[in-house]
Amino acid sequence: MSATVSAYLARPGRPAVVAPTLAELTGPRTGIVELPVRLMWCGERAFDLADPDELLWMYENVLRETSRVDDLRExxxxxxLRRVWPLLNLPRGVRLAWEARHRSLRAA
Structure with missing residues (x-):
């Protein structure tokens, strides 16, 4: 199944990428996650998911920067995502794209 690339933009020239289903998002819930350079190009790319601020920062970066559904799945x-959705600071295009595809996020 491929990603949904929407008419909404993550930033100028980059369409927001949305997973077709929330069920396929099986990334880690705990531990330290190191993002690839394509998603986080500054020096510190490791995030401790036990730290609420680091978790939000990691999710914001992945949702904003990805161009591949595999990044979302992994x-x-x-x-x-459902739990932190209201707390995420996302570009308007990213939020609208995800909420258009996954109405349950809108209610969160």
């Missing part, structure tokens, strides 16, 4: 966990 790094984002559906239950965690």
């Amino acid at each position: 790094l984002i966990h559906a239950g965690t």
Whole structure:
């Protein structure tokens, strides 16, 4: 199954990428996650998911920067995404794209 690339933009020239289903988001819920350079190009790319601020920062970066649904599947966990969705600071295009595809996030 391929990603849904929406008409919404993550930033100018980059469409927001949305997972077709939330069920396929099986990323880690605990531990330290190191993002690939393509998603986080500054020096510190490791995030401790036990730290609420680091978890939010990691999710914001992945949702904003990815161009591949595999990144979403590997790094984002559906239950965690639902829980933190209202707290995420996302570009308007990313939020609208995800909420258009996954109405349950809108209610979160």
